[in-house]
Every structure is written in structure tokens, then in C-alpha cells.
Amino acid sequence: MRASLAAFLFWLSAAALAADAGEIKLVHGRAHLERGGERLALRVGMPVREADRVVTGADGTVGITFADNSLLSIGPNSDFAIERYVFDSTTHVGEFDSRLSKGSLAGVSGKIVKQSPEAMRVHTPSAIMGVRGTDFVVQVGDAKR
């Protein structure tokens, strides 16, 4: 299949909808979004952008699909922020910087990483993880047993 051209058209039209980084696909339990000092209730279908922060409670989990097909899920008791998200749907060139201050994060890398390995980075209080096309988990603090 001519996946690349199809994908190009797909993301071109997706980009026309808004300059959003991605979309909330899944919300369970207590979780909210912080945007420009405002606290917003999370719901499926809500767009997420650069500088958004997702905070989850003890029973909260959130799943996000990004414009480049990167997938992320934020686990319980977590604090996660999208620091930078840039993606060119034509060239697939992009930069994706996020920060996990506490809690857990699972991810599947997308087109940004396929185009430029390590252009997707997860920052934690003491380290930076560069992703080279893979599935991963990051935990800051003790994991729930």
C-alpha cells in the first residue's frame, strides 16, 4: 500500500483541524488537565497542546494519541507535561519533549522518531530519555506493587 502518501493526506487534513499536538483517547478515574493556569476536566476527544499538563489521582489513567502517531499513557498518581511538540506532516520532521515529574508513563514512538531518532525525549527530575523507535515505560518514584 502507498502508506506514505495516504499518511501524508491524513495528517495534512488532521493539521487543518487545529495546531493540536494530539487528542485524549482514554480517561479513567480522577485526572485533569492544566492549561494556562486553568484546570480543565478531561474528556475523550479533547485536543492537547504544547504546555498542557496532565495530572492523575490514585485511580486515574489517561491515554493520548499524537499527530505523528506517537501513543502515550499516563498512569495513576502522575504529573506529566507536554513541553514541546512540533510535527511537519509532510516531512515527518519534528520534536517532542515531555516531562514526567512523578508517576508513570508508557509510550509507543511514532513518525517523528522514525524520521529522526531521539527527537522524542522524556525528561524526568534527574535524567533525559531519548527514544529510538520503540515501546517504553518510565517511572518516577516507587511503582505500585
Add this chain to the structure above:
Amino acid sequence: MAVLAVAALIALALLTAKPVAPVETFVVLPSADGHTGAVVVERGEKRQLLNEPYAASRSTDGDIQHLSAAAVDRAYGRTLHSLPSRPASFLLYFITGTDELTDESRQELDKVLAALRARPLPDVLVIGHTDTMGDALANDQLSAQRAERVKGFLIGIGIPGERIRIAGRGERELLVPTADEVDEPRNRRVEINVR
């Protein structure tokens, strides 16, 4: 005076005491297709490459650890199970010159619709194509008609129309390259991309 000195010492101790840093763990997982990529963890001057399934870097251990799949599932199962569905792509084929599905694709359609129904709020792109029979302009129209037809099926299972984008590519993107005026069933298709 002594009280002040003690207070000053306590204040100094509080200021210089380092909070205990949380343990940080990074784990590489095999992906759904079985392939394992890599991550690089940079902690100050130190750089660790994790490129084997379940290889883990912990801020409290110097060396790379190897976890079991069961341990990863115990610790991070809830988080992992909250990942959105992987983007997927499906093909349906048409009877020559029409926007009617072939018998085979009509059966396939049920499977495709079931897969789409399982997604909470799908984002869909439907792209129609033709073979090289007939003139290019008519094929542009036919490909758009095919995409429109499939969009109708998707709306029929409750996917909101504004979440479905369609395009007709005519005979520009042949799945099987052919000369002009060639009847090629595999080129008479609609692509459904969902995420």
C-alpha cells in the same frame, strides 16, 4: 543567645539537607509487532543504551538491569493498558466501474466495522482509488464516490461524520502498477485509515 544559636543550626541543617530523590526507572519493551527498538538514558555525564527487551535503567543501580515481562506487567500493567489503540489500516475492493463492494469485501466489511466499533472515538481517513480503465477524470469521480460510499457505512455504525475525512485519488496511486486501460481488481479499492 544559646537558643538563637540552636535555632540557627537547625535552620542551617534544614537548608542544607538534601531531599531524597525519587527512584527513576526506564524500561524498553518489545512492540506489538515483536520488534524492540532502543532508548538512550542520559543522567548527568552518564549515557546508557537500552536496546534489548525489558532492559531497564534505574537511578539507584549502576548497571543495566533485565526485568521479566511479568514484573513489568505487575509494576506498570495499569499504565500500559491505558495506551490508546494502535493506528490501523484496511482495504476494501470494488466491482469494476461501480461503487459496489465485491462479495469478498462485503464479508470483510463486517470485520472492519467491528474493529472500528471497538475504538472509543476513532479518527478516520477514507481514500478511494480506481484501476486505469476509462478516462482519468471519470476515475477521479468514481474514486470519490467509492470513498463516499464507505463513509456511509461508517456513519451507519455511529461514527460521527465530522470525524471521517474522505479523498478520491482516481488512478494516480495504483496498488499494482499497470499500463493505461488495464482491468486490475486490486487497484479498485478504498483504504480506511483509523486511529
